[in-house]
Amino acid sequence: xxxxxxxxxxxxxxxxxxxxxxxxxxxxxxxxxxxxxxxxxxxxxxxxxxxxxxxxxxxxxxxxxxxxxxxxxxxxxxxxxxxxxxxxxxxxxxxxxxxxxxxxxxxxxxxxxxxxxxxxxxxxxxxxxxxxxxxxxxxxxxxxxxxxxxxxxxxxxxxxxxxxxxxxxxxxxxxxxxxxxxxxxxxxxxxxxxxxxxxxxxxxxxxxxxxxxxxxxxxxxxxxxxxxxxxxxxxxxxxxxxxxxxxxxxxxxxxxxxxxxxxxxxxxxxxxxxxxxxxx
Ligand SMILES: [Zn+2]
Numbered sequence: 592x593x594x595x596x597x598x599x600x601x602x603x604x605x606x607x608x609x610x611x612x613x614x615x616x617x618x619x620x621x622x623x624x625x626x627x628x629x630x631x632x633x634x635x636x637x638x639x640x641x642x643x644x645x646x647x648x649x650x651x652x653x654x655x656x657x658x659x660x661x662x663x664x665x666x667x668x669x670x671x672x673x674x675x676x677x678x679x680x681x682x683x684x685x686x687x688x689x690x691x692x693x694x695x696x697x698x699x700x701x702x703x704x705x706x707x708x709x710x711x712x713x714x715x716x717x718x719x720x721x722x723x724x725x726x727x728x729x730x731x732x733x734x735x736x737x738x739x740x741x742x743x744x745x746x747x748x749x750x751x752x753x754x755x756x757x758x759x760x761x762x763x764x765x766x767x768x769x770x771x772x773x774x775x776x777x778x779x780x781x782x783x784x785x786x787x788x789x790x791x792x793x794x795x796x797x798x799x800x801x802x803x804x805x806x807x808x809x810x811x812x813x814x815x816x817x818x819x820x821x822x823x824x825x826x827x828x829x830x831x832x833x834x835x836x837x838x839x840x841x842x843x844x845x846x847x848x849x850x851x852x853x854x855x856x857x858x859x860x861x862x863x864x865x866x867x868x869x870x871x
Contacts, residue, residue: 592871595772595792596646601844601852601871602681604641604656604707608634608670615808616817626808634670637806637847639703641678642799642871643685644790649770650687651694652720653788653799654846655707660716660749678707679719692720696769697727698801699785700735701745704846708750716753724761725754726769728777730784732762741820742782776832778803780825781818796841797853803828805847807854807865833863842869 592599611633615623627635639656659673666672679689697705710719738746754760763786768774775786781802788799798804803825808814812829815822836843837856843865844853857866 592869594790594795594797597644597651597772597790598646599790599797599871600643600645600685602641602643602678603638604658604676604678604681605639605671605673606676606849607637607639607657607672607703609637611635613817614806616813616815616819616822618814623808623814627806630670636849638849639706640844640846640848640852641707642788642844643682643687644773645685645687646771649693650691651696651770651773652692652723653696654698654704654801655695655719657703658706658708658710658719658750660706660709660711689720690722692723694770695720695723695725696775696786696788697725698787698799698846699731699782700727700751701742701782701802702747702750703745704801705750706747709753716749718754718757718759721757721759723759725751725759726761726763726786727751728775728784728786729762729764730779731782731786732760732784734783739820742818745782778825778828778832780821780823780828781816782820791839791841796836796839798832798836798841798843800843800845802846803832804843804845807845807848807851807868810843810856810865811862837863844871 611629642653644651709716735746766777778785787801790797815825819825842853853869854865855867
């Protein structure tokens with residue numbers, strides 16, 4: 592798929608699993624278990640899905656997944672499987688070397704979004720993309736450095752400390768057009784300072800759903816994660832964003848949905864829901 596100056600490609604960087612109850616908040620299991628399969632530990636299957644944007648002068652990644660710096664214990668808790676999905680190897684299939692990546696847009700600094708930013712070289716943690724600028728929002732950066740108890744376990748300094756030390760972090764302070772045809776929309780309900788890239792050429796528009804729309808099932812307003820720090824704010828953000836996306840016949844890209852890469856929207860008497868699936 593092409594939008595404006597960009598060729599878009601989706602790349603799965605891991606599979607993992609999270610508690611189904613936590614993924615769907617107040618929605619009863621009798622309902623959410625129809626939307627997704629569940630294992631005997633109540634976990635649902637998820638993926639981390641990176642979006643690669645290639646233009647004449649940039650090669651941009653949006654989020655980098657869980658990475659592979661995991662202990663056996665953590666891999667078991669989250670059922671993390673990365674061996675079949677190493678990001679540098681996937682990029683090589685697109686003819687891209689890690690040194691070619693010019694920019695990494697980090698929606699937020701939770702480990703399942705930025706784990707691939709760094710990698711182990713022997714015992715040492717090093718940047719995976721040594722020439723890339725890694726874009727994050729200041730509000731999220733401040734929270735990551737001083738997380739509160741609720742999502743402390745999701746902010747791991749191993750995913751950004753070495754980037755800061757090497758001058759590879761770019762701290763943003765607002766919503767803005769970052770590059771030609773790529774703007775950042777800020778949302779705060781999941782965690783403060785989450786930035787969702789919106790790619791548009793005026794005719795075709797795609798929003799990277801991040802953790803506002805992790806799965807296709809999260810489009811209806813009450814389907815909000817218990818992981819969110821401010822769930823009512825997430826609902827208000829969906830209420831603000833969805834009508835505009837519907838009006839533009841835009842696509843939402845799902846970072847965590849194992850079955851659906853992206854979809855369009857439709858209006859029903861129950862509100863705006865996910866419609867036609869789109870392959871990217
Ligand atoms: Zn998150």
